[in-house]
Every structure is written in C-alpha cells, then in structure tokens.
Amino acid sequence: MAEKSSSRIFTGSRVLGYVSTHVPFVPRFIKRRGETLLCTSVGKWFHTYGCNNFRLLSISGEHPGPITCMSGDNFHVYTASENDIFAWRRGCELKHVYKGHNAPVHILMPFGAHLISIDKENVLKIFDIKDETEFLELLFDAKQFQITTLCHPPTYLNKILLGSEQGQLQLWNIRTSKLVYTFQGWKSRINAVESAPAIDVVAIALANGKVKLHNLRYDKTIVEFVHDWGQVSSLSFRLDGAPVMVTGSTEGHIVMWDLEEKRVMSQVQSAHSASIAGLQCLMSEPLMVTNSKDNSLKLWIFDMPDGGARLLRRREGHALPPNLVMHCEPTGRNLLTAGQDRSLHIMNTVTETFNKSMGKASYNRKQAKKKKRFQKDKHAMPPITKLSSCMQRDKQWDSIASIHRGKYLVTTWSYNKIRMGEHKLQPPKIGKGIEATCLTVTHCGNFVLIGYSDGQVHKFNMQSGIHRGCYGKDQTFAHKGAVRGVETDICNQRVVTAGADDKLKFWRFKTDITPYHVLRLEESVTMTKLNRDSGLLALANEDFTITLVDIDTMTVVRNFEGHLGKINSIDFDSQSRWLISTSMDCTVCTWDIPSAQLVDIFSVEKPCTSLSMSPTGDYLATTHISELGVFLWANRLLYDRVFLKPIDRKTIEVPQLKLPSSVTEKPDLEDIGTIDLGEEPEYKSPEQISSELITLSNQPTSRWLNLLHLDVVKRRNKPKTQLTVPKSAPFFLPTIPSLELEFDLEKDKDNRETKLLIPDSLSTLSVFAKKLVNCEDQEDYNGCIEKLTSLAPAAIEAEVSSMAPDVGGSIDLMRRFLEMLVVMLESNKDFELAQSYLSLFLKSHAKVISASGELRNTLQSIEETAARAWSRLQSHLLYNICVVKALKDM
Structure with a gap:
C-alpha cells in the first residue's frame, strides 16, 4: 500500500516564495512584544511577520479552501475560508470556528465581544466570539443595497457604516438591529471607507476615481479629491500627527494627499506591480505597510523632503509563476529562480529572511529608472528561459548568464552585488529572427558558451563581455539546425554540442575549427544536462526518452524509457547515481544509473516545469505551472531506511502526491517503510559478535x-582557592x-x-x-x-x-x-x-x-x-x- 500512496525517495517538505495574495493584510500591535505583527494570506494559510525586521514568526494551520478575507483584534486573527470563519491565537492555534453562512464570506470585522461577517449572498451575521453563537442576522436586497465595504466610525456606539455597490451608505445600530440613517451616496460603487482622525469624518473611495471626505453628522462632503491613476483600492490616514491621507490604486501606485492644502503632496509610482490590496499607516509612527496580489509585502517610511514615502523593508516573491529553478552554491542553501514576471530571485532554503530579488532584466537600467511617472517601462526585457552560473569568480565579476524569450541577447547577473550585470552578450554577426537557445558557463567562471537557433556556437568572456570566437569554419556553423545544448567539461578541455541535425559533436575548447568526434544520434534532442564530476551527459529526446552519453569514451551508455509527454527538465543527484526527470505527463521519475532502472515515480496535480537536486542531496526543488512558489521535497534516504527496487510503470499505479505546503508536514507513521517487512523485531547489536574476537568496551x-x-x-586540576567542605x-x-x-x-x-x-x-x-x-x-x-x-x-x-x-x-x-x-x-x-x-x-x-x-x-x-x-x-x-x-x- 505504501507504493500506491507515496514516493519511495521523496516526501513533501515545504514551499518557498509565498508572501501575499489579493487579501488585505491584518496589522496587530502586541504590547507585550512592543511590536506590530503583520498577517498576510498565502492561499490556504496565513503568515505572521514581525514589523521590526520582517522576520517570519509563525504559519497557521491549513484551511479547507483559500482564505477570502482576514481581520484581527488584540486577541485573535479571524480568517474566512469557504462558508466558515476561524479564530486563531498566536498565529497558529485554532480557538474558534463560526458556522452559519451559506456562501463564501468576503468581509470580516471584530466589534468588541462580537464578530461581524458578510457573505456573497448579501447576508450580514454577528457572532459571539466566545460562545460561537449567532447573535444577529440581517438580510439585504442585492438589487437595492449590495454591500461592498464595512466600517465602524469612532465614538459611534454600537453603530456600523455599510457601503454599497449602488453608491449608498447606511448607518446601522447592531444592538437594536435598526437602520439609523441612509446616505443617498454618489451613484458610483464604494470601494473603501476609512475613518479619519477627525470625529464624524470618513474617507470614501468611489469607483469613478473620486475620494471624498464626508461628515456623517451633517451628511455633507468636506473636500473632494480626484484620483487620476486608476481606481482607489485602499486608503488610510497617517496616525503620527501629520494631516496626510494615503491612497493606493488598482494600478499599484501610492498617492499622498495634503489635507490642509487640499492637494497632492507626493507620489510613489509603481509601488507594486499589481493592485494594492491592503494599505495601513501604523499608530504613532511615520510608517506605512502595503501588500498586493503581486506577492509582496512592503514597509514604507515617511522621511522624504517632500513628505513622501521611501521603501524601508520588503518581503516579496514572484508576481507570476516561476519557470526555472537552479541551485547556485555547493552548500545547497540558495536557489536561483526566474519567472514570467521577468525577475530573478535568490531563495534561501533555511530561512526566508535571506530571500532577495535581483530585479528585472532591462535593456537600459539607467533609462528605465528615469522613465516618466506612471509610464510603462519600454526597456523591459522578456522573461528568462535559460540560466547558467558558476560561483568561482563571483567576487570579481558577473557569475550568472541568462537567455530571454525570443531574443539573441544574453544578459549577465552578479550574485555578489544582487543585481543585473553590465554586459549584453551578442555575436558580431547575427541574422534576423535568430534567438539564443542554450548556454553554459564554464567551471572556472571565465567563459560562457552560447548556442543559437541558426546553428552558431559562440564563446564570450564573462569578465569583459568580449567575443572570444565561434565553433565551426568560416562559412559553416557548428550545426545545420538549431543548437539544442552546449556543455563543457570540468577542465575546460572539451566542448560538447547537440543540434537539431541529430548530431552530437565534440570540440576542443581552444581549437574551434572542426570537431574531433561526431556521434550520430537516433532521436532529436530537446535539451542536455552534463554532470561535470562524472562526465555523464544526459540528452532529453523528442520521443520522450532519455539518452546517457559518456563524454570520455564518447559512447551511449544508458537509455531510459517511461515518460508519456514532453520532458521539461532533467538533473543529476550529487553522487551521479540518480537521474531525475519530469515531463508534461505530471510525473517525476528517478532513474538508477548503474542498473539503468526506474526506481521511483510519482505524479503531481500540475506539470513540473523545472527541477534541481541539491548538491548535498537533501532537497529536490521544483516549480509548477500556475504556482507562484518553489516546492521542496525531502530525500528520505538521508533519515529513513528505504529499499529501492526496479519499477515497471506499465504494471503499477503511479501515486499522486500533494504539493508541499507552507507548514512542514509530519511524517505518517503508518507509511514509513516502502516495503512491507512484517513484524520484524528491532535489531539490537550483540555485546560480542564472536568469542574469538576482541571486543572493546563502550567506556570513554x-x-x-x-x-x-x-x-x-x-596536579593540573588542583583548585587555586580552598574548597568548601560539604556537610558530612x-x-x-x-x-x-x-x-x-x-x-x-x-x-x-x-x-x-x-x-x-x-x-x-x-x-x-x-x-x-x-x-x-x-x-x-x-x-x-x-x-x-x-x-x-x-x-x-x-x-x-x-x-x-x-x-x-x-x-x-x-x-x-x-x-x-x-x-x-x-x-x-x-x-x-x-x-x-x-x-x-x-x-x-x-x-x-x-x-x-x-x-x-x-x-x-x-x-x-x-x-x-x-x-x-x-x-x-x-x-x-x-x-x-x-x-x-x-x-x-x-
């Protein structure tokens, strides 16, 4: 049964790179800690960060579905998932569950000893927090008053203010369950309502781009602002004495408004790459926190000369799903990830505090920084499709090279400086429509070899970016078709190239005129992967098979068959004993190289786009379609007794595993072994193996x-002072x-x-x-x-x-x-x-x-x-x- 429900080698560990979703964050000031805690939703879980250093403090338990809204008070964090509401203590302990809604809840607000919730069917319910009982239920006609937001004006006892999609406002007394007053509104959807520091005044953000400061007592608008940079999705007031209102838009911009002079004070353009979900100024501090569905959480400080905000701290992941992952250090602690958002990230497998963003690729970084306000970046480059790195000379010059979708330019990146490099590598002569298809950085870190779609293979210097030659004669390219893979050995003596012409060519690194050996392949190659320590070259073929070539003997040594779809990624383990591959059939296969047998296979819900095995052999990192995170799978062989045997995919049922979650999964005690050993007694070492042999004691x-x-x-341990005599x-x-x-x-x-x-x-x-x-x-x-x-x-x-x-x-x-x-x-x-x-x-x-x-x-x-x-x-x-x-x- 174990083989049908789990993988023999890998088990889900955790996921990296999740920070925030479209759900607004929840700030909670903890007096005992003297710190404000920030709770952000990451799907079925929520993370709690400390505002002082943005360190991840805790992760909640798993919800039955994605979190739809959040709120909090001094005692609990309230989350809504599907039709239920959950109350959490200390960010991870579930205390209460509130049931009664027949539709998903989208608005939550704690109100003293009660909790107010509104679902998609326009039903308002009030629960007693301690007793988990329903206190009040109000039904609203969606055609007349569709609730979109909720607010409690200060000093208004037992009263709440409801905003609607029709543009009206209603003031309700929840103790008597009576409607106190109806504000006729402005015939535009109300996106947000926030209480101002002044009594009886609230700020109302409308869908038509207007922001109004309205006096509730006299039902009169005090001042009106027009927001020209998209709809206002969230707003807040500075709570440190400055008369400033801050608004966040659906375009990701932040605008600071001077309430005394009634004008724009300052702006932060492109603060987020997506709509700002949550915006909150902290109490008695010149700080502001924002989060967005671009998977980021940022802390801003108001210390600019014009009263504007400056980015102080941030925690962010990929805004769009990553498609590349690669271990970049011998320790295996750091990962390089590239995604559809054109950015390159460094993710740490030990603690997310060390995660960093290297920025987005740009044709001209200086001009991109000088672009006009609210103007799209015309210098942005397409997403990264291929990566190669070598950290030998990382302190001296750039150590990472990348290929971009549909481009012949190859960019360099500095891992040490955590930014894009200065070089744009391109050959002296290149035709129209030609693009780079593969690349590799040499083991010494001095050169990068690039293959192109017209069959050219060029060599560049990583330090200076100077072109150092090409492989092939003057009028003849290295291959007649596109180059599918280029690799170099550990000593920089040989270069191996694979092309669409079904040929595998071996070149001298310095003598680049003609290859010294050509190996004819039976199938076309889609990608290559070389393990420099062992000299084994893996070729992923178009017929979904994998060929293993020994570059020392220049012969095919292994063939692996079993995938049913296009192979997306292949990698070797640290000892070159396993070859791990994944394809579009949603499976991840582990092949034993000495025996040429499939020893492990499991499937996932979504196809894996890239994988990388840690140099230490402890984790397998994977990326998946439409997933923002990087998933880590632990190697069971490091801590468990596992027996591997050949697998015939045609006769077994491939187990399907859930993707790892934010919380480390506890091992299933009923599924520790991969083979049923029966009631085997625990082995105890005998005191003496044989009476003829000499046995030493266990004494130190x-x-x-x-x-x-x-x-x-x-004499050495003699005390310097006189010892005290103990009681006899x-x-x-x-x-x-x-x-x-x-x-x-x-x-x-x-x-x-x-x-x-x-x-x-x-x-x-x-x-x-x-x-x-x-x-x-x-x-x-x-x-x-x-x-x-x-x-x-x-x-x-x-x-x-x-x-x-x-x-x-x-x-x-x-x-x-x-x-x-x-x-x-x-x-x-x-x-x-x-x-x-x-x-x-x-x-x-x-x-x-x-x-x-x-x-x-x-x-x-x-x-x-x-x-x-x-x-x-x-x-x-x-x-x-x-x-x-x-x-x-x-």
Missing part, C-alpha cells in the same frame, strides 16, 4: 587512558565516589536475612574489596567487573592502591584481583579496560609482586592469556592485510 577514552597519568591530572554524611551510611553525593546500599542488600549486627567498621577494606574477597566463581567476578567499570578513574586508583598489605589489604585480595583480570581477558570483553587495570596494578604494587611467588604465578597465567588473544587477533589482521594488498595488485 578518559575512563581508562588517564589511569596511568592521574598524578598529572590531579552519617557515619553509618557508606558513600559511592562520584561527582554527586550517593549512598552505597549494596551492603544492606547482602545482609537482609541476618538480624545480627556485624562489626564491619573494624575492617579497613572497601565495599569493592569485600565483594572481591567473597568471589567464588566466574559470575561473582563478573559482578566485581561491573562494579569496577562504574567507578571514576580516581576511585579506581584508590581501590587498587589500598590492596597492598601495608595499607590494610592482603596478598589474597591482590590475587583475587589478578584472577578477575584473567576472567576479563579470557572472555575477550573490555580488552582495553583489562590492560589499563593491569598496568595500574603493576605500577602500584611492583615491590609486593616481586616478593610474592603466588602473585608471580598468577601474573604468568595472565601473560599467557593475553598472548593467546593477541596472536589470534594478529593472525586475522595479517590475513585481511594480505587480501587487500592482493586486490590492489590485480
């Missing part, structure tokens, strides 16, 4: 290596030597059955020594070994030093200790501990051993046991060394 090196140098360690424990409770005060209760356990008090205090032996003297068989010695291994090095030295007869020990105790070492050596366990204990014993009692024959005989048996163990191990080592040497010589 300091527990046994420092036993012979404890005097040096004590009762004399009748023995303690265990350790960093913490612990009592040794083993003595009480051994004497539970006796009722007589034995005067053990008359004996000078320690607890370990008494246990060692009472040993009779191997099991008793094993208990002593466990006791000794649990002691610290200083405690072990104290136990060994106290075994001599002149300090309270005995010859029998020393013999028992040597017999314990014999047991350790014969068992072949804890080999290094036995050697260190023996060395410490010999160092401490050399004179006593030399005078005792009994101890000398025991030492002889220890020597024989250790020699047998070492000779057995030495024979195995020598045998393995000989086998390895013989294999090397073959």
